[in-house]
Amino acid sequence: xxxxxxxxxxxxxxxxxxxxxxxxxxxxxxxxxxxxxxxxxxxxxxxxxxxxxxxxxxxxxxxxxxxxxxxxxxxxxxxxxxxxxxxxxxxxxxxxxxxxxxxxxxxxxxxxxxxxxxxxxxxxxxxxxxxxxxxxxxxxxxxxxxxxxxxxxxxxxxxxxxxxxxxxxxxxxxxxxxxxxxxxxxxxxxxxxxxxxxxxxxxxxxxxxxxxxxxxxxxxxxxxxxxxxxxxxxxxxxxxxxxxxxxxxxxxxxxxxxxxxxxxxxxxxxxxxxxxxxxxxxxxxxxxxxxxxxxxxxxxxxxxxxxxxxxxxxxxxxxxxxxxxxxxxxxxxxxxxxxxxxxxxxxxxxxxxxxxxxxxxxxxxxxxxxxxxxxxxxxxxxxxxxxxxxxxxxxxxxxxxxxxxxxxxxxxxxxxxxxxxxxxxxxxxxxxxxxxxxxxxxxxxxxxxxxxxxxxxxxxxxxxxxxxxxxxxxxxxxxxxxxxxxxxxxxxxxxxxxxxxxxxxxx
Numbered sequence: 001x002x003x004x005x006x007x008x009x010x011x012x013x014x015x016x017x018x019x020x021x022x023x024x025x026x027x028x029x030x031x032x033x034x035x036x037x038x039x040x041x042x043x044x045x046x047x048x049x050x051x052x053x054x055x056x057x058x059x060x061x062x063x064x065x066x067x068x069x070x071x072x073x074x075x076x077x078x079x080x081x082x083x084x085x086x087x088x089x090x091x092x093x094x095x096x097x098x099x100x101x102x103x104x105x106x107x108x109x110x111x112x113x114x115x116x117x118x119x120x121x122x123x124x125x126x127x128x129x130x131x132x133x134x135x136x137x138x139x140x141x142x143x144x145x146x147x148x149x150x151x152x153x154x155x156x157x158x159x160x161x162x163x164x165x166x167x168x169x170x171x172x173x174x175x176x177x178x179x180x181x182x183x184x185x186x187x188x189x190x191x192x193x194x195x196x197x198x199x200x201x202x203x204x205x206x207x208x209x210x211x212x213x214x215x216x217x218x219x220x221x222x223x224x225x226x227x228x229x230x231x232x233x234x235x236x237x238x239x240x241x242x243x244x245x246x247x248x249x250x251x252x253x254x255x256x257x258x259x260x261x262x263x264x265x266x267x268x269x270x271x272x273x274x275x276x277x278x279x280x281x282x283x284x285x286x287x288x289x290x291x292x293x294x295x296x297x298x299x300x301x302x303x304x305x306x307x308x309x310x311x312x313x314x315x316x317x318x319x320x321x322x323x324x325x326x327x328x329x330x331x332x333x334x335x336x337x338x339x340x341x342x343x344x345x346x347x348x349x350x351x352x353x354x355x356x357x358x359x360x361x362x363x364x365x366x367x368x369x370x371x372x373x374x375x376x377x378x379x380x381x382x383x384x385x386x387x388x389x390x391x392x393x394x395x396x397x398x399x400x401x402x403x404x405x406x407x408x409x410x411x412x413x414x415x416x417x418x419x420x421x422x423x424x425x426x427x428x429x430x431x432x433x434x435x436x437x438x439x440x441x442x443x444x445x446x447x448x449x450x451x452x453x454x455x456x457x458x459x460x461x462x463x464x465x466x467x468x469x470x471x472x473x474x475x476x477x478x479x480x481x482x483x484x485x486x487x488x489x490x491x492x493x494x495x496x497x498x499x500x501x502x503x504x505x506x507x
Contacts, residue, residue: 102172105135106142115144116155141169142176145189153192170196174203175210183208183216190228201231209239214247221255237263249277253284258291262300271304275311305329309361319366323373330358331377342381348389351378372401379405380413383421399425403435407442415447415458422467433498437470444474456486460493469496473503 112118122137144152177186186204193200208216220232237260240248245264252261261277264270274297278288291297292314301312302321312322331337337354340346352374356363362370371389378386379402390398402425410418422440427433447455459475462468476490491503 099175101135102138103176105139106173106176109136109139109143111140111143115140115147119144138169138172142173145170145173145177146181146185149189150192153189153194153196156196157194170200171203174200175207178204178207178211178216183213183219187216187220187223190224190232197228198231201228202235205232205235206239209236210241212241212244212247214251217251217255217260221257233257233260234263236260238265240264249283253287256287258287258294259296262291262294262297269304269306270300271302271307271312274300275304275307305359309365313366319369322362323366323369326359326362327355327370327373327377330355333358338377338381341378341385344382348374348378348382348385352389375401376405376409379421380410380417383417383424387421387424395426396429396431399432400435403432403439406439407435410443411446412450415443415451415455418443418447419462419467427466436466437474440467440470440474441477444471444478448475448478456490459490466496469494469499473499476503 119137119140122133122140141152177189190197190201190204205220208220217236220229224232233255237248237252248264249261252258262274264273274291277283278292278297280288298314298318299321301307301314302318303325304312305326309322313319331351331354335354337346337351341348341351352371355370355374356367359370375386375389378389387398387402390401393401402421406418406421410421418439422436425432425436427436451458456475456479459468459471462471472490472494473496476487476494479490480487494500494503
C-alpha cells in the first residue's frame with residue numbers, strides 16, 4: 001500500500017467518517033463502489049480500525065441532515081431540466097424565458113426553408129429583440145442544429161459577430177438538443193463547433209450530467225478525444241446527481257478520468273468526499289493514487305476543515321493551501337479582523353489568538369507556520385503592529401521574514417505602508433542591506449507601473465536616508481527602458497557610495 005493511502009486510513013480511523021461528505025459517499029455506496037468492502041469496514045482495512053471518538057448528538061444530527069439532502073430524489077417529476085435557468089446576456093429588458101417557454105416555442109414555430117436568413121433577420125434587430133424574439137431565435141437555432149449541425153457551425157464561423165449573438169442560443173437549447181435527439185446525435189456537434197467547441201462541450205456535458213446518463217458518458221469517451229474529451233469530461237462531475245454518486249465514481253474509473261469524480265461537490269464538503277474516495281479500497285489502487293496527486297483534489301482537501309490535518313497537509317505539500325483557506329475563513333467568518341486591526345480595534349496578538357482558537361489542530365501542530373501566515377495577512381494593514389507577532393524570533397530571522405514579505409507582497413497598497421515595513425528592519429548586516437534593496441527593486445517596478453508620476457514624486461520627496469537612496473536607485477532601474485532621461489536624473493540624486501558603485505557597474 002502506498003504511504004498516502006496509509007495516511008488516509010489512519011486519518012479516517014480518527015474521525016473522518018464523521019465528515020458530512022464522506023457520510024454521503026458511504027450512504028451512496030456503503031459496500032464500496034464496486035460491491036467490495038469499502039475502506040470504512042474492518043475487513044476492507046485488513047485489520048480492525050482504531051477506535052473512533054464517539055459521535056455527539058450534534059454530529060449525528062448534522063450528518064443525518066446532510067445525508068437526507070444529498071440522497072433526496074430529483075423533484076419536478078424526474079425532469080432534470082425543470083429548474084434550468086436560461087442564460088441572460090444582460091442586454092435583455094424582458095425576464096429570461098423558462099425552459100417550458102423554449103420547449104413550447106420549439107414545438108410551435110414555423111420552420112422556414114432558409115433558417116440562416118431568418119436568423120439574420122432576427123439578429124439584425126440587435127438589442128431591440130423582444131422576449132418572443134429571443135425565443136424565436138433559440139427555437140430556430142435548435143431546428144437548424146437538429147437538421148444540419150455542420151451547416152449551422154459553418155454559418156457561424158463565417159460571421160463572428162453573429163456567432164457571438166446566435167451562439168448564446170446554444171446554451172439556451174442545449175438541454176433540449178440532448179433530451180430530444182440523444183447523445184448519439186449531439187456528441188458529434190462538439191467536433192463541428194470549431195472555436196466554440198469548449199462552450200458546446202460544456203453545455204452538452206452539463207445536460208448529460210444532470211440526467212445522470214452513464215451510457216452517454218461512455219459514448220463520449222469512446223468517440224471524443226483530445227481537447228474535445230477534456231472539455232466534456234471536466235464538466236461532468238459538478239452537475240452529476242447526488243443520488244447517483246456511486247455511478248459517477250464507477251464512470252470515472254471506467255473512463256480512467258479522476259477529474260470526473262473530483263469535480264463533484266457535496267454541499268461544500270468536497271475535501272471529505274475526496275478523502276473518502278482515496279480511502280475506498282474497492283477502487284483501483286492506481287486510480288486512488290492519481291486522485292491523491294491531482295492538484296484539484298489536493299486543493300479540495302486543503303480547503304475542507306473537516307478533513308484531518310495530516311491528510312490536508314499531505315506530507316507538507318499543501319500546508320500553504322490549508323493555511324490560506326483556514327486563516328482567510330476565520331478572519332472574515334464572524335468578524336472582519338483585518339478591518340478591526342487596520343483601525344486599531346484589535347491588536348495583532350488578538351487576531352492571532354482568534355485564528356488559533358478557530359484552528360486548534362493547526363495551532364497545536366504547526367504553530368510557527370500559523371503565526372507566519374497571520375503576520376502575512378496583517379503586514380500590509382499596519383506593519384509596525386504586525387511586527388510584534390515576530391518579537392520572539394531572533395533578529396536575523398525576523399528581518400528576513402519582513403523583507404521576504406515586503407518583496408513578494410505590498411503590490412496594491414500605498415507606498416507609505418511599504419516604507420513603514422522597511423523602517424521596522426535594520427540595514428546593519430550585508431544580508432539585511434541586500435534584502436532591503438531587493439524589496440525596493442521589486443516595489444519600484446510595480447509601484448511606478450501603478451502610480452506613474454505620483455510614485456516618482458513620492459520617492460523624490462522622501463527624507464534623506466537609506467530608504468530614499470534605495471527608492472531612487474530602484475525607480476531609476478524601473479524607468480530606464482521607457483524614460484532614460486528620468487533614469488539619469490534619479491541616479492544623479494543617489495549619494496550612497498555602495499549604490500553609486502552599482503550604478504557605475506551598470507548593476
